[in-house]
Structures are given as C-alpha cells and as structure tokens.
Amino acid sequence: MSETKTQELAKSYDPSSIEAKWYPYWEKKGFFKAGTDKSKKSFSIQLPPPNVTGILHMGHAFNQSVMDSLVRFYRMDGYNTMWMPGTDHAGIATQIVVERRLEGQGKSRRDMPREEFIKEVWDWQKLSGGTILKQMRKLGDSLDWDRLYFTMNEDLSKTVIDCFVELYNKGLIYRGRRLVNWDPKLQSSVSDLEVESEESDGHLWEIRYPAVDGGEGVVVATTRPETLFGDQAVAVNPEDERYKHLVGKMLRLPLTDREIPVIADPYVDKEFGSGCVKITPAHDFNDFEVGKRHNLEQLNILTKTAHLNDNVPEKYRGLDRYEARKQAVADLEAQGLLVGIKPHKHMVPRVPRTGEIVEPMLSDQWFLAMSEPAPEGCRFPGKSLADLGLEAVDDNLVNIFPEQWRKVYKDWLSNIQDWCLSRQLWWGHQIPAWYDENSKVYVAHDEAEAQAMAGEGVKLTRDEDVLDTWFSSGLVPFSTLRGDQTSLDLFLPSSVLVTGYDILFFWVARMIMLTRFFTGKVPFKDVYLHGLVRDAEGQKMSKSEGNTIDPIDLIDGVDLDHLIEKSVVGLRRPEKAPQVINKLKKHYPNGITEIGADGLRFTMAAYATLGRNINFDVKRADGYRNFCNKLWNASRFVLMNVEGKDCGLEKDAELIYSVPDLWIRSEFERTVKEVRQGFTDYRLDNAANAIYSFIWNQYCDWYLELAKVQLNSGNPAVERATRRTLVTILEGVLRLTHPIMPFITEELWQKVSLVAGVRKEDEETSVMVQAYPKYEPEAIDDEADKQIEELKAVIAAVRNLRSEMLLQPSKRVPLAISSRSGEARARIEKSTAYLQALCRLEEVIFTEDLESVRPAGSAAPVAVVDDFSLMLIIKVDVAAEKTRIGKEIAKLEAEIQKANVKLANEKFVSRAPAAVIEQERQRLAANQALLKSNQEQLAKLPSE
Template sequence: MTEIEKIYNPQAMEQRWYRHWEAKAYFAPSGTGAPYSIMLPPPNVTGSLHMGHGFGFTLIDVLIRYHRMCGMNTLWQTGTDHAGIATQMVVERKLNLEGKTRHDLGRDAFVEKIWEWKNESGGNISRQLRRLGASMDWSRERFTMDEGLSHAVREVFIRLYEEGLIYRGKRLVNWDPVLLTAISDLEVVNQEEDGSLWHIRYPLVDAKEYLVVATTRPETLLGDVAVAVHPDDERYRHFIGRQVHLPLADKTIPVIADTYVDPLFGTGCVKITPAHDFNDHAVGARHHLEPVNIFTPTAHMNENVPDIYQGLDRFKAREQIVRDLETQGLLEKIEKHKLKVPRGDRSNAVIEPYLTYQWYVKSKVLAEPAIRAVENGDVKFVPENWNKTYYQWMHNIEDWCISRQLWWGHRIPVWYDEDGEAYVGHDEGDARKRNNLEADIPLRQDEDVLDTWFSAALWPFSSLGWPAQTNDLKTFFPTNVLVTGFDIIFFWVARMIMMSLKFTGQVPFREVYITGLIRDSEGHKMSKSKGNVLDPIDLIDGISLDELVNKRTYGLMQPAMAQKIEKATRKEFPDGIPGHGTDALRFTFCSVASYTREIRFDTNRLGGYRNFCNKLWNASRYVMMNTEGQDTGLGGAPMTLSLPDRWIISRLQHVIRDAHEQMKQYRFDLYAQTLYDFTWNEFCDWYLELSKPILTSSGSTPDMLRGTRHTLANVLESILRLLHPITPFITEEIWQRLKHLTGRQGETIMLETYPQYHHSLLDEEAAKQIEWLKSVIIAIRTIRSEMNIAPGKLLRVLLRKGSQTDRVNYDGHRHLLFTLAKIERCDWIPDHEAPPQSATAFVGELEIFIPMAGFINKEEEAARLNREIARLEKDLSLIQNKLQNPQFVDKAPAEVVTKERSRQNEIEIALKKLRGQLEQVMAF
C-alpha cells in the first residue's frame, strides 16, 4: 500500500492509467452478459479533437463505462472516416508546397501519396481520444477505406444499381468551382454579406415598355430563359405570355406566371435561370423551359454567352455586364442589399448551383420503411421532439447525390464501354463476369468517387463485417444507441436507418440521443474565423496566453481579424488557460448535457470541477488515514453503525437509485449533479465531519469504531464506482489504494460492478435525525458567521421551547452537536424565561439563543435580524397572495393548500419572535 500523495496532480496519473488499461485489453467486450454496443461517429482522419467531439465522445464513454460496470457485454466500435474533400486538400497543399499538383502525379500516384500521409499523420485524433479517456476497443479500429468496408460500399452500390435505385442523371448541384466537385448542403455555409440589388430593364418586344427585374447576380442574366411574375399581381397580369428582349444577348424570352414569385420582393419580377438557381430550376421544369448553362466548372463564362464575355471569371463578367447595361441604358438603379452568400466550408469559394451529370439514389423508396421505424418505436429519439425534425426531412426527401469529382474516396464501381454503356462490379473483372463481356472489349472506370456520407451510412453494420454474417454482427447489431448532434439527423442518422433496414432488415440502433451543439460562453458558434475555438487538450493540459493567441490567429482566411481576435483572447484569458485535467473536463461536459438545443460552455465551470476532484482526493486521504492499518470489519467482527453511518448508507441508496434512472433517461446533467451534491455536500462536508467525534471520542466502543471505519471505506469505494464513468482516472487511482480496505479483489475499477440499489438499507429515521442535527448546527454556524465570531471560539448556547423530538434528538446526539457546532455549554431554559441579550435562530419550534455578552455588535445583529425579517415578510407576502387567490384555493390539491397555510402560520410565528428579538437588541 502506497500512501496517497498530499497534492492531487491529474497530469501525473491520467496517461499512465490509460496506457495500462489499453495494454490489459480492458476495453474489449467481456464475452458475457447481454450485449451493449455503440458506434463511434467516425471523425475525419484529417481532424483534431474539437469541443463537439470532446462533448459527444465523453457522453458515449460515460454510457460505455456505465454499462460495462453493469455487467453487459460492451463494445464501443471505433474508427475514422476517410473524409474525401478534407483529406485530398491536406495532401494537395503538401504537394503545392513542393511546387507540384495532383495532376503532375496522376491519379494512382496521388492516391498512394494520401495513403502514405494517412499512415504517417492520420492518427492524431486517435491519440487525442485516448487523452480524453475514451474506452473504445482499439483492436477493432476501422477506417472507411479499409478493404472490408470498401467491399461493403461496392456491394451496396451494386445491389441498389441492379434494383434501379441508383441512376446517373443531369441535375442541379452545389458546385465548388475551386475544388471542382459537387458538395452536400452540410458543406455549404451561408454567410450574411454586404451586396447589391441591381434593377435591370428587360424591354418588351411588342411595345416601347420594359419590365424591371431586381437581381443580386447580374452575371447570370445571360442564362435567363424567362421573366416570371405572380399570376395575381395586377401590375403585370397583362404582360403574361408576351416576349421581352434578354439584355446584352440576341434573343427573346417569355413572361410567365408562377406563384413562386413574391410580389413584395424587389420589383415583383423575377428572372428565371434554371441552370444556376435551385428555385428557378423548379420553375423552369414546371413551364418546360430548357436550362442554359453559362459557366465552366471553374465558374468562368462559357460558349453559351456572347463572345465578349467568354472566358471571363464570373465576378469579372459581373463588372463588365453592369458597365454594359449602364452604357445601353438598361440599368435602372443599384441598391445596397444584405444577402446570404453560400460558401464552401473547405475552400471558402462562393458555391454555384451547377447543372452536371451525377449519380443519385432514389431516396423516397428507402425513406418509407425508415419513417415507419420511428413511427412504430423501433427507433426512438431522445428527446422525443426530434421526431418532428426527422419526419419533416424524410417526408420531403429528394434523391441523394452520391458522386463527388475527387480522386480520394470509394471510386464509383461502374465501367463503360466505347458506346457509353454502363456495367457494375467490384472490379473490372467482376463487371465483365456479371455482364458476360469479352476480355477484348475496352472498358474504362467512372472517374468519380462516392460521397463520404454514402460509406458513413453503412457504418453500423459494415464496421462489424457485413456483408459477411460475422459473430460480431450477430452479437452487437442492432446497436443500442447513437449519440450525435441534431445538425446531421438527415445527413447521417436518417441515411443509416434507411440503409440498415434495406440491407440487414433491422434498424441500426434502438435509440438516438440528440445532443445540443456546444457554443462559447456568449452563445456563439465556435469557429476559426470568430477566434473563439477551444481545444479540449488545452483545457486538459493548459496553454499559455501567447500560445493560445498564436493558435487562434494562425492561418486565418481574413488576416485582418487577427488583431480583433488577439484582443478578445487576451481579455478573456489574461493568464492563458490552466490545466484542469481530463476528469474535470469530462465532469464539465456531463454537467451541461441537458436536453437543450444549444449549450454554452463557460471555462469558469472547469475550475469548479477541478476543485471537486481535489475535494474527493482530500476526502480519500482522510478516509485512508483513519482506516489504513485499522479494523474495518473485513474479518466479520461485530460492528455497530452510528447514526451518521446509517444516514450516509441510506442516502447512498437514494443516490444509486437516482443515478440508474438518470442514465436510463440520458440526463447526464442530472446524473452529474446528483453525484456532485452527494459527494461534496453529504459525504465530504457532513459525513466526514460527523465521523470525527466518533473516531476521536474516548467513549466510542471498538464496535462503533469498526462500524464507522467500515462505513468510511465502503461508502467512499461506492462513490468511486458511481463516479467512475464520468471521472475514470482519479477514481481508478484512489480505488487501487483503497480496495484492500473493502475486500475488493479486482484488477481495475472499470470492471467492478456498478453500485446497485438496496431498499433494505434505507433508514428514514436516521435521515430525520441527521436533518435535525444539520439544521441546528447550520443555525448556530450562521449566527457565528454573521456575528463575526471566531471559528474556533467555543460558544454558550441556550435552548427554549421546542418539541419532544427536539429534546430526544438533543439528548441522543449531544456529543455530535457539541463537536460540530463548537459548543462549550448548552442549557435548556424554561419557556417563560427571557434569555439574556442574545443572537437568535429558530429550527421549527426550537428557539436557539447565543448570548452576546462580551462580543455582541448591536448594529450588526440588528442588521442581521432585519434581513431575516425582510426575507420572511417577502415569503409571507407570496403565500398570502396565493391564499387570497380563489383560483389557487379552489383548484390546487387540498394538501397543497393545507401546506401553504401551515407555512404561513410558521412564518407569522417566526416573524413575531424575530421582531421581539430586534426590540430586545435595540434596547441593549
């Protein structure tokens, strides 16, 4: 046994314990008990641990550790996502620094370079997850480009294609003209920016009149195929069906009527450009108008515009078009206008709606069973209100664009012959075999890769070995719960449900716990551009102010923001960020994990939970100093449990019961608060203090000493097991030093049994007596504090009136009361006898007086009494208002009304006593 150190130092223990756990394979499924499994939402292989990861992954680890301790066969399946765009960008930038591009290498060599980078540098987030204490089974770590997962991806594509649920079509997509690929809605960031609204004249063909169209994108007018007005707009009804000249182009276009037009926006006339606007595309389809694409993939003007604009960048073309409109008298006016500009989250380029050939999944067919799965309760959202979001998206689902114009990713498993006929297969040989193609028929593979969300949709079952029917798949699928944010309910959650039902016939998980999104302390989204990002590792290890400033300002897209960010950072963290340790960070994450949509993360809370860990450490030192080498009842010797022993054991049962219920409901915040309150307030602040008089009294028998030592060690050991899912490191460190005092023989706390509730250990009578004792002690301590009486000064106390219970409790627990309240002498005085000049407190009917002779401060005592009188008068006023309200008296339950009337009577009695005491003080 090693003596526990005086100072709690998390950095000295955390990484050491994690290496030990991993080396011992404690994270692997036990092979016994009911299965419990969670899939890690696979972070990008390029990524670093951010606050959203730290938050969500901590909650998963709490669930995993809890269920592991509950005896379940627990698997946390881990892995990383190949992150098509992000990874390709990382390696391309490295090549650019060498003066090369991917095209210099060619596709195969470039992909080899990415694999090299992945093997050398792609494990950063895995290392950070270990720092977070994530107890995932690393021996099963998967990567979405592993051969097994790649096989599953191809198998799904082939099956869907052969069923006619995957097709290639020309449709409008979000196009990144820098990355030269389609991207998903989730990868588009809509930023409010300053812009303009150009009012352009479209001359009528058959009259010397014109319609004025307001647009934020004048360069797209060369792709216009119509001008639309609302059919009920009286201003324009007579123009419907007529033709207008398209400005700067030698063509005419019709005026059409469509309810899409908002008569109140701009001029009430809208230019329709189906090839470059999603809403316009829908209007064009309704009116059978042929889209005209005017952009190249790099967003330069193409051959479908007049010669003078061809080859111009879209924004250079805008400048030229505006000048030409003005020259020709077709520009009516320009207004300043705030607008949402769609930008790619990776490139920051303005995204273009762009008409291209892409691969699509027919989603409505897959969505129907996925909707039913939630409707009939096969999948449950927690909180339940997220059902509505899920249904809204699923009932309005569009076909899913699954192709990306990248080199890194799962390449589309389609080959074409010289006539453009498509054939699917796992490889070229398989495609030939499936379609009986001769070896001399030339084939070329599709150049595109699959959207990373496609492989992510298969993650719950592909990571377990599907399409092979592995033991892991049979044991751990469906998984128990998915923990994720609400922002990807559609992009990921829904697609996993669709794909799992389609290919396994089962839902991928039984519950979906939706977390809020972590914001900064002001409620703002954390982002590099705002300079408010926090790195969880910095909160664990600490970071100097200069290092933090450098981290927040390095590589900004807008360098002008650096000065503003530096100033804000120096103001918020003048001394940098101190290291708090992983356990304190995990506790903080749990404490804020409520059902709310957005969660503000205040670093000041970290200090509070660091203090909690320190409090637990010091309490453990006290317990071990008073039990080490002593008889704690392990040998079966008789023991007597004192009132404090019986009380803390009883309270422990309530906490255990509440902890299990809160975990069942995913109320991590209540779970954390319950354990915090019990550990800090009841065990450390009260029980340890109550144990001291027993351990130091000459009147304590060996049985009593044995009972208290037994309780100290065993309740602390139970607390450690209760806390372990939240704070794994400190609990393991203390438990290893304590376990021999409680008879525990296990190798690690993480494989011990989670405390179980025992109704037989409840002791409500002990609870009542301790509450009485605490109330009297608090009343005396309050007077001592408010009257500035030295903490160590022994007091003379007088008691008056009170009930028979008060006298029984006083007689039974006199020694505890005297010790904790630091009483020198206590006397009961007759009910009719006036006490000497005293500070006064009341506990129910019991009156407590502390004579002030020798150290009373008349003004301070009067002020204290006036504060107490004001507080009670306010409470009384609230109660009287309730009781004077007929609606409350008539509609509230009878017991509630009775309780309010009883409380009113108690306050009136107390006020009378306090006012009398105030008169006495003032007369002193």
C-alpha cells in the same frame, strides 16, 4: 481485524501522472474488449467516425465523454459491451488538407497523375491519422481497439462496392443530368447538407428587358446580374393583371442578340419587387423547376471554375463570375437598361470547408432514388428508402431523444430529394462504373466483371468520380460487423447512437434507411442528439473566429502566450487577430490551468442536458477540477483513519452504527437510484449532479465531520462501525463515479478496495470491471434521515448566529438550547458532541428558559428551529455594537441612494446594456435586504 497498509496516497492530486499510468494498464489487460456471452444482455455504441486527419475538438470531447460514460456504466452493470472505434476518410476535408500541403511545396493535384496524388493522401493519412486516436486515449475512451476500422480499408471498401452495385441493379441508383451545388474551388458537386447559408449585405439590380415590338417591356430585379446570359424567359404570376397582356410576348435579352418569352407561372410572387422574375434554368434551383414545366432550354454559362464560358457573348468569355458581374452592370448602365441599384440583405450559400460561394450547376451525376419503391426481390418490396426511414421512427423501432427532433426528422424525409452520390474528387471510393467508347455504362464489382459484361476487346474507361463520404459512413452499422455473425447477432442494432443534431440528415437518417434496406434491421435502438458546444458567450466555435478551445489544452493546461499563438494561426481573416487576442486576454488572463481528463469529462457530463447547446465556460471546468481535489482529499482522510485499523470486516465484529452512519447509507442509496436513472434516461447531467451533491455536500461536508466525532467516541464498536462506513461508502462512491471520472476513481479504488476488503493485495483487477452499485431500498432509514436533517438545521442556525455576532472561527462559546418537546430534547441531547465539534462550542446547556441563562447586558439574538430555541451565551458590548451597526446602515443607505439615482436616470437606462441594468437592480435589492437585516438587529439591542 483489517491491518492492510497500502502505499500512502500522495498529498496532492496530480491528474497527468494518474492518467498516464492507468490507460496503458486497462488496454494491456484487455478490459475494453467486447463481451460475447450470449446469455447476457448487450450494450453497444458505434463511434461517429472522426476525420482521419482531424484532431479532437470540443464536440468530440463532449459526445465521447457521454459515450464512454455510458459504455463504462453498462460494462460494470454486467452487459456485453462493445464500443466500435473507427475513422472516416473524409473525402472533401482530407483532399483539401493534402492539396494545401502540395501548394506549399509548389505542386498542384492537377499537375500529377491520380495514382501519385492518392499515394500522397495515404502518406498523409499514415502520418497524421493516429493523432486523434491518441487524443481519444488521453480522454479515457474505452473503445475496443481490436475492432478499429478505417472507411477506406479493404473490407469496408468491398461492402461499399457491393452495396452500390446492388442498389444500381435494383434500379435505385441512376446517372442523370441535374442541377447540383457546385463548389468552384473544389470543382466538385457538394450536398445540400454541406452548404450553409449566411446573411450577407448585397445589392438588388433592377434591369429593363425591352419588348421586341418596341414597347417598354418589363423590369426585373436580380442579385446576380451576370447570370442574365443564361436567361430563357421572364415569368409573371398568372393572376397579376399588370402583365397578363404581355404573356406570350417576346423580350430582348440585354447584352445579347437573343429573344426570350414572357411566361406565366404561379411560382412568381406578384407582391415582391416588380412582380417579374428572370428565369435561368441552368443556374437556379427554383428556375430549373419552372424551366421543366415550360420546356425551356437549360443553358449553362459557367465553367467548372466559375468563369463564363463560350455560351455568352465573346466580350465576357473567360471572365470570373464577379468580374463578369461588374462588366455586365457597367454595360447595362451604358445602354440605359440599368433602372436602379438597391441595398439588399440576402442569404448566400457557402461551403464552410472552402469558404467558397456555391453555384447551381448542370452536371452529370450519380443519384440514389429516395422515394422510388423498391422492386420485388428486396427485403421491403414496394417501399422506398424514405419509407423505411419514416417507418423506423413511426413504429418506434428507433427512438429519438429529445422528442422534438422526431418531427424534424420526419419532415425532412417526407420532402426528401434524390441523393447526389458522386463527387468530382480523387480521394474516396471510386464509383464502380466503366464506360465503353459509345458511353454505355457497366456497373460492376471490378473491372474484370465490367469487361465480361461489355465483351472481350471492348475498351473501357472507369468513371473518375468518387462517392460522397456519407455513403460509406451510412453503411458502418453493418459493414463494420460483416463476416462476424456473433457480433451481428449481439450488436446490430446497437443500443444508442450519440451524436450532434447537426448530422441528423447527413448520417443518422441515411444509416437507418441503408441498414434496413440491406439487413432488415435498424442500425440502433435509440438516437441521443446533443447540442453543439459553443463558447462562453454562446458563439459558434470556429477557427476563423479564434474562439475554439483545444480539449487537450484543457486537460494539460496552457499558458496565455501559447493560447494566443494557436488561436491566431488559424484565423481565416488575419485582420481579426487584435480582437481575438483581446478576447483571450479577457477570458484567460493566466491561460488555462490543468483541468485533467476527469475534470473535463465531469464538466461535459454536467452539461449533458438533452438537446441544448452548450455554452462552455472554463470557470465551470475549474470548479470540477476542484471537485476532483475534494474527492482526493476525502479519500486521504479516510485512508489515514482506517488503514491498519479494525474496520469491522470480520463476521463476528461488534458494530454499533450511529445515526450518521445510517443516514449516509440512506443518502448513498438514494444517490445510486438517481444516478442509475440518469444513465438509463441519457441524462448524464442528472447523474453527474447527483454524484457531485452526494460527495461534496453530504459525504464530505457532513458525514466526514460527524465521523471525526465518532472516531474519538471511546467506544470501540462505534469507532469500528464508523471506519467500516467510511471505507465502504467511499468504495461504493468510487464505483458509482467511475464511468464519468475513470482515472481518479481507479487510482483511489486500488487503495480503498484493499482496506474495504473488496480485493486482495496480490489481485490485479480494476474498478472498471467491478459491479456497478445496485439500488438497495431496504438500506434506507427514514428515522435516521429525519434526525440528521434536524441536526443539520440546528447546526446551520448556530453557525448563522455566530456569523451575526461576528465571532472568530477559533472562539468557543456556550450554547443554550430550550425545547418545547421532551422527545426532541432527548434527540438533540444525543447529538451534543456533534454540535460542540461542528459549531465550535465550549459547552451545550439545556434549559427551560433561555432568558434565565442570558448574561446581564447581553444582546445575543435567539434563533428558532422547529422545536428548539437557540442562543449563544455571550456578553455583547452594546455601545460598540450599536456604533458598528450604525456605520453599516449609513454605508448601505448611501449605496441605495446612489443606485436609485442611477436607475432613475433615463439616459443610463436607455443606453446601458440590459445585463448591466439587471446587475444594478440586483445589487440594489441585495443592499436593501442587508439594510433591513441591520435595522432589525439594531432594534433588538437593549437601551443603555
């Protein structure tokens, strides 16, 4: 007999106290540490390293909920698990933050030595770098914190230098003068992947370029008239008959004393504009390629801050690019060369972090060759980095989920450009290259090695540039395991990379290429690409739009005033504040109630459909907070009914399992199968939905109610079996749910496990290191399933009858049942006690003929379910019922008439939003259905 008595479970679920209690316990006990048993299978994940100066945002909350759920599942399932934590130095983002702090103090990076600025960054990193790590703990992330890395740590930095030097020595890294994206605010090159193009309202300026020989010349159209000072030619399509006679002729370049030729190139679309295109090789990527084909000079006309330089006429020197545009347009108009100005929508490239419009700029940079075959001595001689990336996916060494991203990945690699590695920043891995006074370069592991290469006494100067952050990030699959052979053997490749599709090229592809090049292995076996988290209306979350949600606010709750304050402070455009405030008041009139980490995690899991963007709705999170309450209250009920009582745990205990006991065990096993499949397929939405459905719909709504009947059966063996089923299924449910909702399941399991006999009172352990439930098909009882489904159908029909007859929940009435099948009647007779309890019946009468037990004047309807006919025995006041139904019919007819008039109004239909019209149509259909139901009910009433 089990007489274990645990500390009583609190009446209400309080997520904050539970979460504060269990995470320190797990960490102290070392439950997060990676397993290294070589006899076991391994499961590992590399955490996409968040910015060291960042805070947890909704994207982090989503992918970390997914990752932690997977890690906890495989840990419980007996795998060596390793979840590698780390943070990224985030060169651009961090430098921007620190520069803004300095500006607030009246300082500038450019007014201090590099070493002093770097010290400022490290100080800021120490101050703020741990913020996101604390927040990750709050979310419940079970990372192996002993392995925490920072991409600027000494060990990882050494790997970065070693890899750069090796790639240079293999001829794959080179320095060259190329056109790059240039951010004038950062005064640095930026990657194509760091530039977002947005549609903007602009203008198309039509400018005449006169012919040198006195002819009219040509008219070109441009969105950037200020760049004409760098023009080297005007191009036409070689097939364009209008201009064939001009090819080779010279034109006068407006506002200058230069002459430029007319050239023919197939790049020109003869159908667009005038069919003539100005070619500015130093300030346009397409023009750069045209210029190379025609050996045109590359004339740079901009400084690093996007002001016009000395290569333009003196009048324009020193002007900001946009001031120069205004001046040039005014001067063109004054000289009669401005033919026209037209409104024009076009794509403008910006760097999101600075908001700056980028300029194509000629610059000396370091590049990594992506399509150059590797030389002999490499692991894959004759294959380029792009080849290694393509081969990994083509040969299924790396599987990408969802499938459609494979094509996107392959298309990008098939058309890849060399990677510009250098950034003109101070924060980051400084490029290991030194120059002598003749500009000869020496790439080495350190200055001493470079000096030895240059010779004693040769003065060397180190390259000031740093490496693109994504270069060091691309090495983390092996740089974080370097020097630990056991970990390299067990955890490279890792099992899965969980990340957003937006960094498929930034990070995923580069890790595949670089890890294969340096180790011969792929970095991970699977790539799970999830969508982006957007607001409830499907808009991208952005501080500048004021529609971001702080996950910590969801976990802890926040009042409306605090929510408004946080949202308005970050606005890039303060004039949007009223609009943002109104939106917040609309969506969160009472602020955000405390969801708790478990509620947020379950919400994220339920949203985790492969590849789709997530329109996050706080109302849905509220629903999963209620789900936590449901699980808590169910556990309280179970513990109150089993603690200190005989749960039949002894071997010789007499147990008589009822049909509901057998059924709930069957349902549990099916749920285990579905949930395990969800984890295996990276379909956490399926796993979460299966858990939710079982706990709420089957265990709580049905089994607990049926169990109440059995606990009062008077049969000790039945009651004992019921208590055992209640507690063992609940204990299994808590293990099943733990990976997604770790805190509440730990709190409940610690109590339930004692009563279930799973652990002893003095045993300190955790649900997170228990075995995950295995699917046991032999426990499925098909006959019990059929009987319960039949019983549920009958109960639902009786409840519907009560609703139709407007019976108060407290009113108990008799139920009459007739059956065409003696076998069916025998089954339902055994369930009489369940029917009486769950349908609030006074008694159940079995009869061959329902009409024989109908009271005189009764208009009670009859429901038919399979072999059963059901009727509540109740006398109805026919006159009163007719009056009531008549009033309801009149009301519905008026509503239907009103809706028909509105939908027939062409002005309403043409002007109202589609959602409003659809809502009106749905309301009309619902009222029509209700009208039909009431008319049928009225027809069944007898004549008076």
